[in-house]
Amino acid sequence: MKQEQGTIIEEAAGGIIHEVQGTAMKPEHANQIANVLEAVKSRDIQNVYFVACGGSMASLSFGEYFISKETEVPSFVYTANEFIHRNPKSVGENTLVILRSHSGTTPETVEAASFAREKGALTVSISMEAESPLCQAAEHIVHYNYKDGSDAIDGEVGIFYTLIFELLNALAPNEKYKRVVSQLPNVGELIQKNIEQFADAANEFGKKNKREHIIYTMASGAYIHHAYSFTSCLLMEMLWIHSNAIHSGEFFHGPFEITDYDVPFLVVKGAGTSRPLDERALDFVQKFSDKVEVVDIETLNYEGVDEDLKEYFGPALAGSVLRLYADALAEHTGHPLSVRRYMWKMDY
Amino acid sequence: MKQEQGTIIEEAAGGIIHEVQGTAMKPEHANQIANVLEAVKSRDIQNVYFVACGGSMASLSFGEYFISKETEVPSFVYTANEFIHRNPKSVGENTLVILRSHSGTTPETVEAASFAREKGALTVSISMEAESPLCQAAEHIVHYNYKDGSDAIDGEVGIFYTLIFELLNALAPNEKYKRVVSQLPNVGELIQKNIEQFADAANEFGKKNKREHIIYTMASGAYIHHAYSFTSCLLMEMLWIHSNAIHSGEFFHGPFEITDYDVPFLVVKGAGTSRPLDERALDFVQKFSDKVEVVDIETLNYEGVDEDLKEYFGPALAGSVLRLYADALAEHTGHPLSVRRYMWKMDY
Numbered sequence: 271m272k273q274e275q276g277t278i279i280e281e282a283a284g285g286i287i288h289e290v291q292g293t294a295m296k297p298e299h300a301n302q303i304a305n306v307l308e309a310v311k312s313r314d315i316q317n318v319y320f321v322a323c324g325g326s327m328a329s330l331s332f333g334e335y336f337i338s339k340e341t342e343v344p345s346f347v348y349t350a351n352e353f354i355h356r357n358p359k360s361v362g363e364n365t366l367v368i369l370r371s372h373s374g375t376t377p378e379t380v381e382a383a384s385f386a387r388e389k390g391a392l393t394v395s396i397s398m399e400a401e402s403p404l405c406q407a408a409e410h411i412v413h414y415n416y417k418d419g420s421d422a423i424d425g426e427v428g429i430f431y432t433l434i435f436e437l438l439n440a441l442a443p444n445e446k447y448k449r450v451v452s453q454l455p456n457v458g459e460l461i462q463k464n465i466e467q468f469a470d471a472a473n474e475f476g477k478k479n480k481r482e483h484i485i486y487t488m489a490s491g492a493y494i495h496h497a498y499s500f501t502s503c504l505l506m507e508m509l510w511i512h513s514n515a516i517h518s519g520e521f522f523h524g525p526f527e528i529t530d531y532d533v534p535f536l537v538v539k540g541a542g543t544s545r546p547l548d549e550r551a552l553d554f555v556q557k558f559s560d561k562v563e564v565v566d567i568e569t570l571n572y573e574g575v576d577e578d579l580k581e582y583f584g585p586a587l588a589g590s591v592l593r594l595y596a597d598a599l600a601e602h603t604g605h606p607l608s609v610r611r612y613m614w615k616m617d618y
Numbered sequence: 619m620k621q622e623q624g625t626i627i628e629e630a631a632g633g634i635i636h637e638v639q640g641t642a643m644k645p646e647h648a649n650q651i652a653n654v655l656e657a658v659k660s661r662d663i664q665n666v667y668f669v670a671c672g673g674s675m676a677s678l679s680f681g682e683y684f685i686s687k688e689t690e691v692p693s694f695v696y697t698a699n700e701f702i703h704r705n706p707k708s709v710g711e712n713t714l715v716i717l718r719s720h721s722g723t724t725p726e727t728v729e730a731a732s733f734a735r736e737k738g739a740l741t742v743s744i745s746m747e748a749e750s751p752l753c754q755a756a757e758h759i760v761h762y763n764y765k766d767g768s769d770a771i772d773g774e775v776g777i778f779y780t781l782i783f784e785l786l787n788a789l790a791p792n793e794k795y796k797r798v799v800s801q802l803p804n805v806g807e808l809i810q811k812n813i814e815q816f817a818d819a820a821n822e823f824g825k826k827n828k829r830e831h832i833i834y835t836m837a838s839g840a841y842i843h844h845a846y847s848f849t850s851c852l853l854m855e856m857l858w859i860h861s862n863a864i865h866s867g868e869f870f871h872g873p874f875e876i877t878d879y880d881v882p883f884l885v886v887k888g889a890g891t892s893r894p895l896d897e898r899a900l901d902f903v904q905k906f907s908d909k910v911e912v913v914d915i916e917t918l919n920y921e922g923v924d925e926d927l928k929e930y931f932g933p934a935l936a937g938s939v940l941r942l943y944a945d946a947l948a949e950h951t952g953h954p955l956s957v958r959r960y961m962w963k964m965d966y
Contacts, residue, residue: 317692324871335704342708344665344692351867352838355892356683360690378867484832484860490700501862502872510876512832514849514862519699519726522966523672524850527958528858544703554966610875618870618902 290455316364350378363390374402383407422458476598491544504596534561638803664712698726711738722750731755770806824946839892852944882909
């Protein structure tokens with residue numbers, strides 16, 4: 271069960287490159303991650319800040335989730351401008367600040383990188399554009415490929431999860447984390463299989479919900495960050511559908527009174543320790559709303575992943591599954607996800 | 619300007635009792651806070667967790683805001699069930715866990731108190747009911763009075779802010795924090811003055827928005843927690859109006875595309891370092907929505923508060939101002955804030 275599935279093929283990149291079924295991370299990416307780890311190990315890192323905006327912030331939040339759950343190192347997530355303006359006092363030379371922006375041009379995040387670096391923090395920028403302002407502002411770069419035909423291990427999911435699990439292993443060594451890294455080259459194939467598995471359900475969701483003007487999302491644990499992305503970036507930004515990402519644990523402390531037969535909910539029933547929170551909230555909404563959609567993370571395809579590592583892979587796989595539900599809304603509403611009314615059209 | 623306004627009248631309660639214009643905290647409350655501080659000082663507190671649900675969680679969050687901004691002590695906010703199920707690894711004997719429930723009966727919070735105490739953490743429960751399960755579960759009690767004619771210094775605002783600023787002074791001593799405590803007996807009169815000042819504006823808001831089915835709230839810094847409470851407890855729970863508390867710094871990274879001429883926003887224009895974030899978001903919504911309401915925290919009455927302490931008093935005063943806006947919606951919709959469809963009517 272717990273065998274090392276991926277064979278280490280490049281010791282030079284700090285043992286990060288593992289091959290699974292002919293798939294392995296490119297050495298230049300593995301070397302970037304290895305450099306970050308070397309820098310982390312050379313400092314007395316006392317806390318970790320994840321700083322970005324919107325969907326990029328939500329993606330980084332999985333790092334905070336696992337660090338808080340599995341290590342004693344304090345970690346925090348900030349939207350970039352709040353980070354700069356609050357100016358948390360514990361940011362200093364013993365701080366690791368990980369920043370992220372897809373294009374690497376998000377002004378607030380670029381400014382946050384410079385701000386953190388001036389305070390002496392170790393800064394790491396994650397982006398698809400290695401030459402971007404964000405990557406220039408930070409000491410270290412972790413670059414990923416995007417829609418260039420590369421495998422997912424070189425894309426945003428493979429690169430980020432490799433970084434996070436190598437970082438976990440540096441902060442609180444555990445053989446499990448190295449096993450996650452060794453099995454991550456599976457992620458591309460798993461994403462494809464899960465897309466196939468959920469395609470019909472997502473299409474039905476789009477068809478049924480095409481007239482809705484508000485759709486709530488709900489989740490807990492790591493998956494609350496998926497709900498946040500789905501709400502902010504997919505529903506509100508791209509589809510102009512009103513929404514709010516409700517934490518399943520908070521649902522009964524206010525939001526649940528909004529539930530009615532005609533109020534739609536998309537509930538992510540997570541895998542992992544907070545699943546009981548989702549189950550309780552789901553039981554309730556299924557009783558009082560006729561419009562409940564469930565994405566059950568336990569039903570995902572995890573082929574090639576050790577049983578005890580599934581909770582780490584779930585968040586890595588859920589994003590592309592949830593994306594299908596937004597694609598389906600776009601298809602059935604005739605409102606492409608690429609349409610904007612303000613972005614790219616004006617300064618703000 | 620920076621004179622000690624409140625005269626210390628009870629050294630026995632750790633110098634916490636200050637009298638301003640005849641108003642001073644009751645010795646039994648001051649002694650409870652003094653006991654917490656003594657316990658904090660007798661331990662090597664390495665981190666602070668604020669744990670509660672819904673509006674109580676939002677209220678505790680002001681503690682995390684100021685601790686993160688002004689000290690190097692890591693502090694975190696968790697909804698109670700997420701706290702229990704995530705089980706953050708850094709909770710232990712050097713942890714202070716502050717819990718809060720108005721009635722002291724919220725089951726998840728009671729369980730979180732026992733959970734934290736079993737891990738050896740120093741636990742403090744805040745409630746209006748000193749005999750409640752929550753208060754029985756924790757080592758220390760901080761009790762406040764509620765609607766019994768007591769002054770606000772013995773109510774939830776006075777008691778909580780005294781606790782937090784005494785705690786700040788214990789974690790990172792600064793004469794400013796003692797000045798806050800000495801001026802806090804002003805808070806009751808200030809709340810009254812601000813209620814009078816904002817009554818008409820709130821009434822107009824209720825009148826104008828009585829047909830709305832969705833109202834967004836927006837804020838940043840400390841005030842995002844007021845927005846969260848307003849959204850979850852006042853709009854969604856009590857008024858059955860759809861909502862989402864948007865962080866002003868996140869607005870342009872997704873949510874802003876939902877803005878349209880007929881989409882209502884209630885924006886808290888904060889006082890303090892993150893005000894520029896609110897200003898930018900406000901400029902945008904005022905350009906593209908015809909339904910924008912602003913509560914400007916800088917325009918509050920801060921009489922008797924030192925200029926450099928206003929940023930600490932703003933969050934203490936904003937709650938009762940915002941409540942007026944919900945009262946006005948209740949008045950004009952004919953939907954009392956006390957109405958529920960699920961709570962108190964069934965098990966869930």
